[in-house]
Amino acid sequence: MQLMTSCAAGAALLLLLHCCQIASIVGHESALTVVKNPDGREGGGADEETEVAVDEEDLEVVQPTEDWQTLKPGQAVPAGSHVRLNLQTGQREVRIGKEQLKYWTQEHRETEEIQSTISPDDLKWAMKKMKEELNPVRKETDRQLTVQHIHDSVASKYRPLDELKRDLAQLDLLVETDVQIMKRLLDQFNSSNSTTEQRLSILLELEYLVHQVLFAVAALLRNFPYSQRHFLSHGGLQVLSELFKADGGGVLRTRIVTMLYDMISEKELISQAGLDLVLDASHEERVHQYSQVSLQGELLEKGWCSLVPQLLESTEHDYREKALRALLAMAPMCLDQYRLDSSLLGSLLSLRDQYQEMVQSEMIVGEENGYFAEIVELIHALQFKMK
Known part of the structure; x- marks a missing residue:
């Protein structure tokens, strides 16, 4: 118990001595002064002493480092520095603050990175690039050269069609388009030397070729009144009627009738839409274009009122359905002929x-x-x- 009392008394005495020493330091005429950093930044750390305002004239400002250094009387430190009182020596000590250290370290690192990444060659290349960018004539020339290079590269991979035909002709190979093949087959079909079997074979080949061209015609005519008008004015329905009569299987007939039904229906829908809707400029233009398509008169003149009913003779339900829909669409113009x-x-x-x-x-x-x-x-x- 006596030992504990002695220890407590010693500790109290030591603390009293430290307090007296601090009081004497604070009361000294050369009190600690905090000044602003040269870059204008202010800051502070958790270990900073209390700032005391004194006359800052003729003060020596100490630049702290990462290590603790002793402060002499009359010396000042930048704001943000860490200051402590060494209780063993009774001297004030200072070192750079955490914020200052962070700023210095980052700035130093960025400077080193910039210096390490930018080489003289990089600078020369950048200056050259800037000059090229500022020269529009050079830029246009480079663009043209690039386009020409791409064109030459593509052209080198492919050969012109005429050149291919010449090379194939030397190999006794004949390249024909579908139109050329159809013309040749028609000439063979009309030849007096053709036998019945040869003509049947020719018709089968023509059926296949024409089968592809109807798809193309339908794609060009649907929802395109301008194209429909030119198709009708150039005898398109007459050609279709001849194909309809020549088709015995019904596949081609069905496609022709379906296309005619679509053309009639879309014109009717355009006319009916204008009765209920507020017409805009585009819709009025479409109505005007469809009004120039004389489809009904052409169908009546080319005999389609009697051609379409022939499709009902087919045994295919789908063909009959297409024929019935087309007959209903054509009824306003063909009704008298239907009754007869x-x-x-x-x-x-x-x-x-x-x-x-x-x-x-x-x-x-x-x-x-x-x-x-x-x-x-x-x-x-x-x-x-x-x-």
């Missing part, structure tokens, strides 16, 4: 009975509004118009 066509009347009665039986079969399996019921509705609609 006994073959059409007979076909409609026969088809109605046939498809009504199929509808009954659909209903048995639970399909009340099936595909065959739709065909029956088309037949009924056409018969109603013909009454």
Whole structure:
């Protein structure tokens, strides 16, 4: 107990001596002064002494380092420096603050990085690039050279068609386009030396080639009234009627009838849309363009009112459906001819009975509004118009 009391008394005495020493230092006439850094920054650390305002004239400002150094009387330190009192020596000590150290280290590192990454060659290249960028004539010349280089590179990989034809001709190979092939086949077909078997073979080849060209014609005509007008003015429907008559299988007939139905329907839809909607400039222009397409008159003149019903003779349900839809679309212009066509009347009665039986079969399996019921509705609609 006595030992503990002695230790406590010694510690209290030591603390008292330290406090007296601090008081004597603070009260000294050369008190610690904090000045601004040369770059204008201010800062402080957790270990800084309390700032005391004194006259800063003729003060010696100490620049701190990373190591603790002793401060002499009358010396000042930059703001942000760390100052401590060494209790063993009674001297004030200072070192650079954390914020100052961070700033110095970062600035030093960035300077070193810049110096290490930029070489004299890099500077020369950058100056040369700047001069080139500021020269528009040089830039345009470089662009033209680049384009020419690309063109020459592409051209070197491909050969002109005429050159290929010459080379193939030397190899006894003949390159023909589809149009050239069709012309050649037609010449062979019309030749008096052709046998029946040869003509049948020619027709099969022509069917395949024409089959591809109908797709192309349909793509050019749909929703393009300007193209439709030129197609009609150059006898396009006459050509289609000849192809329709020559087609025995029905595939080509169906595609032709479908294309005609689409052309009639889109013109009708454009006309009807203007009745309910506020017309804008583009819609008025489309209505004007379609008004110049005399499709109905051409269909009537070229005999399509009697050609389309022939497609009903097919055994394919899809072909019959396409024919019925086209007949309904053509009814406003062909109704008088429909009523005089006994073959059409007979076909409609026969088809109605046939498809009504199929509808009954659909209903048995639970399909009340099936595909065959739709065909029956088309037949009924056409018969109603013909009454």
